[in-house]
Amino acid sequence: MTALxxxxxxxxxDVKTQGWFKRPEKFNLGPINFSxxxxxxxxxxxxxxxxxxxxxxLLVGAEKPSGGTxxxxxxxxxxxxxxxxxxxxxxxxxxxxxxxxxxxxxxxxIEEPLKxxxxxxxxxxxxxxxxxxxxVGLMPEHRFFYRHMLSDGQRQRIGLARxxxxxxxxxxxxEPFAALDPSVRSQTVNLIMKLxxxxxLGFIFISHNLGIVRHVxxxxxxxxxxxxxxxxxxxxxxxxxxNEYTQKLVxxxxxxxxx
Amino acid sequence: MPLLDIKNLTLEIDAAGGWIKALDMVNLTIDSGEIRxxxxxxxxxxxxxxxAIVxxxxxxxxxxxxxxxWKGRDLLTMSVAERRxxxxxDIAVVFQDPINSLDPSASLGxxxxxxxxxxxxxxxxxxxxxxxxxxxATKLLHKVGIREAELCLRxxxxxxxxxxxxxxxxxxxLVSAPRLLIADDPTRGMEITTKTQILKLMTQLNKxxxxxxxxxSHDLLAISSMADTMTVLYCGQTVESGKMTxxxxxxxxxxxxxxxxxxxxxxxxxPPKSTLTSLNGSIPTFQHLPIGCRLGPRCPRAQKECVxxxxxxxxxxxxxxxxxxxxxxxx
Numbered sequence: 173m174t175a176l177x178x179x180x181x182x183x184x185x186d187v188k189t190q191g192w193f194k195r196p197e198k199f200n201l202g203p204i205n206f207s208x209x210x211x212x213x214x215x216x217x218x219x220x221x222x223x224x225x226x227x228x229x230l231l232v233g234a235e236k237p238s239g240g241t242x243x244x245x246x247x248x249x250x251x252x253x254x255x256x257x258x259x260x261x262x263x264x265x266x267x268x269x270x271x272x273x274x275x276x277x278x279x280x281x282i283e284e285p286l287k288x289x290x291x292x293x294x295x296x297x298x299x300x301x302x303x304x305x306x307x308v309g310l311m312p313e314h315r316f317f318y319r320h321m322l323s324d325g326q327r328q329r330i331g332l333a334r335x336x337x338x339x340x341x342x343x344x345x346x347e348p349f350a351a352l353d354p355s356v357r358s359q360t361v362n363l364i365m366k367l368x369x370x371x372x373l374g375f376i377f378i379s380h381n382l383g384i385v386r387h388v389x390x391x392x393x394x395x396x397x398x399x400x401x402x403x404x405x406x407x408x409x410x411x412x413x414x415n416e417y418t419q420k421l422v423x424x425x426x427x428x429x430x431x
Numbered sequence: 432m433p434l435l436d437i438k439n440l441t442l443e444i445d446a447a448g449g450w451i452k453a454l455d456m457v458n459l460t461i462d463s464g465e466i467r468x469x470x471x472x473x474x475x476x477x478x479x480x481x482x483a484i485v486x487x488x489x490x491x492x493x494x495x496x497x498x499x500x501w502k503g504r505d506l507l508t509m510s511v512a513e514r515r516x517x518x519x520x521d522i523a524v525v526f527q528d529p530i531n532s533l534d535p536s537a538s539l540g541x542x543x544x545x546x547x548x549x550x551x552x553x554x555x556x557x558x559x560x561x562x563x564x565x566x567x568a569t570k571l572l573h574k575v576g577i578r579e580a581e582l583c584l585r586x587x588x589x590x591x592x593x594x595x596x597x598x599x600x601x602x603x604x605l606v607s608a609p610r611l612l613i614a615d616d617p618t619r620g621m622e623i624t625t626k627t628q629i630l631k632l633m634t635q636l637n638k639x640x641x642x643x644x645x646x647x648s649h650d651l652l653a654i655s656s657m658a659d660t661m662t663v664l665y666c667g668q669t670v671e672s673g674k675m676t677x678x679x680x681x682x683x684x685x686x687x688x689x690x691x692x693x694x695x696x697x698x699x700x701x702p703p704k705s706t707l708t709s710l711n712g713s714i715p716t717f718q719h720l721p722i723g724c725r726l727g728p729r730c731p732r733a734q735k736e737c738v739x740x741x742x743x744x745x746x747x748x749x750x751x752x753x754x755x756x757x758x759x760x761x762x
Contacts, residue, residue: 219622220593323713324473353472354649358693358709365704380622383652383696387703406703424627428656429696 174246175207176374177231177261177342182240184223184230201226201398203240208391210341211368213375215385215406217421218395224378227395228344231376232263244341258289262335264345268327272319279315282334289338300337308333309363325356329363336367342374349384361388382425386410394418434611434643435461435484438498442479442667444717445491451717453479454667455725458743458750461611461643466634468654468675469647470690471664474714477647478527479667481615485524486514519548523604524613529596533588539599540584543568546606571602576632594625601632612636613645618653626650630657651694655679663687666715666725668740673749683749683756686710686726724754732757 183202201223229235242249265271286297302312308329392409394402402415413419442454471477499506526532544564552563572580575598618626662672671684682688692708712729723738732755741752
């Protein structure tokens with residue numbers, strides 16, 4: 173069985189020049205290898221500046237990788253083939269508030285990807301928007317609302333609806349739960365798990381919250397300084413961490429839980 | 432006698448539609464040497480309580496309390512000068528978002544040394560003052576666990592890492608050797624390793640200097656690992672307060688239970704990928720607060736009586752305000 177998404181030797185090099193005399197700053201990412209199957213969840217954890225968000229951007233095609241391949245269902249994803257990527261890999265952003273346009277209705281925000289990527293008629297688009305809204309637990313009438321009328325949790329749902337409207341196979345989320353309050357957070361976690369069960373989505377998310385990582389994800393990828401230092405089943409990583417840094421993380425988490 | 436004793440604190444804010452009770456009958460006590468956690472979601476008025484204690488409330492807001500005392504002295508009726516002396520010597524606050532609460536145009540050394548009052552300096556010639564200040568500053572930074580103190584004092588706020596910045600804020604707060612440290616969401620957005628460092632530092636300060644800490648946060652994992660007692664706040668109402676261990680083992684208010692359930696780390700028996708229990712709906716905004724018990728519309732146990740504000744009841748040290756607490760079922 174071919175994996176839904178396979179990443180092989182993905183690398184990225186970023187060179188920042190700082191004036192004429194300073195040595196340019198280099199950031200190397202990778203090589204990174206992992207694969208997920210349909211219906212699986214991959215969590216990415218690591219320090220600030222370890223390249224987690226960069227990896228997410230590479231996956232959705234916001235940055236151009238310098239080497240390696242991304243295979244979707246065994247098919248190679250080209251950086252320039254935006255249509256193929258947009259239809260299959262979608263992203264949910266960390267700041268749900270800032271990522272929504274305040275001056276247009278939520279309906280048009282969700283409709284935008286349909287306009288750009290499909291040949292649907294306006295009526296069919298509206299129908300699809302309604303359907304997606306109810307899928308994420310909002311009312312069809314919410315499409316006439318504006319961003320400021322919603323609460324944090326609802327905005328996160330809109331972000332999710334925008335990702336889901338093209339029926340993607342994979343959703344990449346950059347800290348989707350970080351800005352949410354505990355009671356709303358568990359609602360969102362439940363929603364994502366429900367959608368995953370129903371639609372067989374592959375879900376890749378970045379998080380600091382090890383409790384949620386442990387609960388939600390099947391596999392975990394730990395990053396440090398641009399390198400994937402450990403990857404494997406979540407259960408195995410939390411019980412028998414191999415790498416020194418992973419051990420530190422897991423120990424810190426366990427002491428807090430058991431205190 | 433408790434250090435800080437607040438009973439029935441009510442704070443009213445004037446909004447477009449009249450006066451809104453942002454805080455409604457809030458009770459809070461802090462004993463000396465105690466770490467008290469104040470838990471609540473965003474918009475629950477945690478930061479307002481902090482501001483009310485410090486006295487940073489705009490003058491036209493109405494603030495009332497049956498009792499709001501610091502070591503037996505009433506904070507609300509005392510003069511501004513007296514209150515300022517208490518704030519200077521006894522209470523220190525670490526505000527939310529450390530990087531933004533520092534002055535970006537001055538070096539950290541300048542900011543820290545500025546906050547050292549003249550009384551703390553030994554008698555010496557006036558030209559020795561700066562050196563003494565620098566010594567005190569370095570000592571403080573070492574105390575909170577910043578190794579390269581000199582480098583830190585020379586840098587500007589944007590040049591240092593998040594966790595160092597948080598430690599620096601704690602150092603600034605410790606200048607006057609306060610009795611109470613109020614930390615407003617000190618672990619927000621931190622990774623777990625730096626978070627444990629900050630928490631360790633606070634517990635250590637609590638033990639070695641007999642410092643009481645009011646720990647304001649919604650990170651239950653961090654709270655439960657260090658706090659002795661906890662007060663839970665929802666939309667400006669205190670719903671439950673008591674010993675941390677007791678609350679974790681047997682919450683009486685439905686909201687506390689929902690909060691605890693929302694953190695999957697607390698439940699080891701929970702199978703992975705199972706549905707988490709959560710409350711429906713979202714936190715009401717200040718303009719649309721429900722009457723009576725403010726959890727009412729979201730509460731799974733709500734009944735007709737919930738449109739009245741429940742009285743505070745107690746079982747030993749455990750206070751709760753709910754008409755239908757969770758232990759009623761078992762009887």
